[in-house]
Amino acid sequence: xxxxxxxxxxxxxxxxxxxxxxxxxxxxxxTVLDALLYIKENIDQSLSVRYSCRMGICGSCGMIINGxxxxxxxxxxxxxxxxxxxxxxPIPNLPLVRDLVTDMSSVFAKHKKIKPFVIRKDEKEQxxxxxxxxxxxEELLEYLQFSYCIQCGLCISxxxxxxxxxxxxxxxxxxxxxxxxxxxxxxxxxxxxNVVSQSHGVFNCHFAGGCSNACPKGVDPALAIQLxxxxxxxxxxxxxxxxxGADIVSPYPEGPNKDKIPKPPPKTV
Amino acid sequence: MKKNLKGFKGWFLPEKRxxxxxxxxxxxxxxxxxxxxxxxxxxxxxxxxxxGKESWENTMKLVGAFGKGAYANFVHIFEFILILVIGFxxxxxxxxxxxxxxxxxxKPKRPEYPYVASSLKGPRIFMYFLMIVLFVYIIFGVxxxxxxx
Numbered sequence: 001x002x003x004x005x006x007x008x009x010x011x012x013x014x015x016x017x018x019x020x021x022x023x024x025x026x027x028x029x030x031t032v033l034d035a036l037l038y039i040k041e042n043i044d045q046s047l048s049v050r051y052s053c054r055m056g057i058c059g060s061c062g063m064i065i066n067g068x069x070x071x072x073x074x075x076x077x078x079x080x081x082x083x084x085x086x087x088x089x090p091i092p093n094l095p096l097v098r099d100l101v102t103d104m105s106s107v108f109a110k111h112k113k114i115k116p117f118v119i120r121k122d123e124k125e126q127x128x129x130x131x132x133x134x135x136x137x138e139e140l141l142e143y144l145q146f147s148y149c150i151q152c153g154l155c156i157s158x159x160x161x162x163x164x165x166x167x168x169x170x171x172x173x174x175x176x177x178x179x180x181x182x183x184x185x186x187x188x189x190x191x192x193x194n195v196v197s198q199s200h201g202v203f204n205c206h207f208a209g210g211c212s213n214a215c216p217k218g219v220d221p222a223l224a225i226q227l228x229x230x231x232x233x234x235x236x237x238x239x240x241x242x243x244x245g246a247d248i249v250s251p252y253p254e255g256p257n258k259d260k261i262p263k264p265p266p267k268t269v
Numbered sequence: 270m271k272k273n274l275k276g277f278k279g280w281f282l283p284e285k286r287x288x289x290x291x292x293x294x295x296x297x298x299x300x301x302x303x304x305x306x307x308x309x310x311x312x313x314x315x316x317x318x319x320x321g322k323e324s325w326e327n328t329m330k331l332v333g334a335f336g337k338g339a340y341a342n343f344v345h346i347f348e349f350i351l352i353l354v355i356g357f358x359x360x361x362x363x364x365x366x367x368x369x370x371x372x373x374x375x376k377p378k379r380p381e382y383p384y385v386a387s388s389l390k391g392p393r394i395f396m397y398f399l400m401i402v403l404f405v406y407i408i409f410g411v412x413x414x415x416x417x418x
Contacts, residue, residue: 163279
């Protein structure tokens with residue numbers, strides 16, 4: 001069976017825009033990314049596509065496939081093909097560099113603003129750690145789901161707020177902000193809430209839920225954003241408990257005297 | 270490099286297989302814009318009272334609230350649509366307010382595939398309930414506007 005690929009092209013250097021048509025043979029296990037790479041190698045070398053791991057971990061190959069945002073590497077062609085046609089477009093709401101390649105630098109800049117790392121008041125201890133911080137499995141579950149984010153940007157493509165507001169902190173950024181706010185080891189909740197409660201921040205989200213619907217990793221950014229709003233509202237009415245970062249695990253107990261342990265027999269080979 | 274923003278199309282035209290809340294968002298924006306425009310009209314009409322009794326009566330004649338004929342019928346239907354719009358916008362607003370306080374959302378958990386986001390489950394059931402309220406509200410509206418008229 002032959003499949004027709006309509007790929008959105010955009011090459012600013014030569015002023016090329018619009019869809020290009022390619023026809024390739026459908027083979028067993030062919031993913032959309034495989035098909036695009038086949039086109040690049042055999043039919044049209046000018047096609048630009050970004051990819052890295054080919055197994056849904058790196059989040060480079062997010063694109064719109066037949067109208068639905070998904071990762072090209074874990075979308076089987078036979079699952080999404082409609083009347084022998086597949087239409088591939090770049091992620092909207094992000095600056096377009098060329099063909100299917102989008103520029104994520106503005107997203108990463110916003111990501112930096114929310115301080116995506118564990119903040120401790122005792123920086124000296126954090127820089128020279130002796131042992132790990134305590135954390136229960138329940139405390140881990142509070143944020144674990146949100147830490148699966150691979151920053152592919154698919155949530156941005158289906159967010160209606162991002163479609164008109166470039167400065168909006170995208171769903172993935174707000175989910176990361178929440179992920180670090182509820183981390184039991186973290187002590188920087190105030191700093192992060194100050195950043196995300198500004199204009200273009202978390203309250204610009206009106207819960208369309210498109211991000212959670214689009215997420216290929218089961219992160220549920222909409223849930224994180226609503227819970228982040230709750231944190232801010234709680235803080236506003238003075239109900240937010242002051243959080244103390246998790247304690248450090250007590251130092252290793254002294255082991256048995258090594259001199260008393262019998263030595264292994266000498267090597268025979 | 271071009272911006273490639275979806276623009277207003279992104280508000281009103283969700284992508285394929287979009288979730289229910291995404292359509293609620295589109296309708297919420299649409300009704301919101303409608304209400305803003307209505308508010309301008311409303312203030313214009315009611316504000317005419319400030320210029321004296323005659324001005325008020327003339328405006329009332331213009332919008333046909335006390336008038337008769339085909340024009341009055343149009344205003345009547347417009348008012349009924351207005352009631353529907355306000356009803357939807359208010360009830361969806363209630364859903365948004367409650368979810369902002371973290372209600373109906375469920376807890377974060379390990380995603381097990383095939384995964385449906387928990388934030389799209391609880392609020393949706395609540396919205397179905399609100400839809401029933403809206404439906405009852407519409408029935409009363411129809412009765413008030415068209416049957417008991």
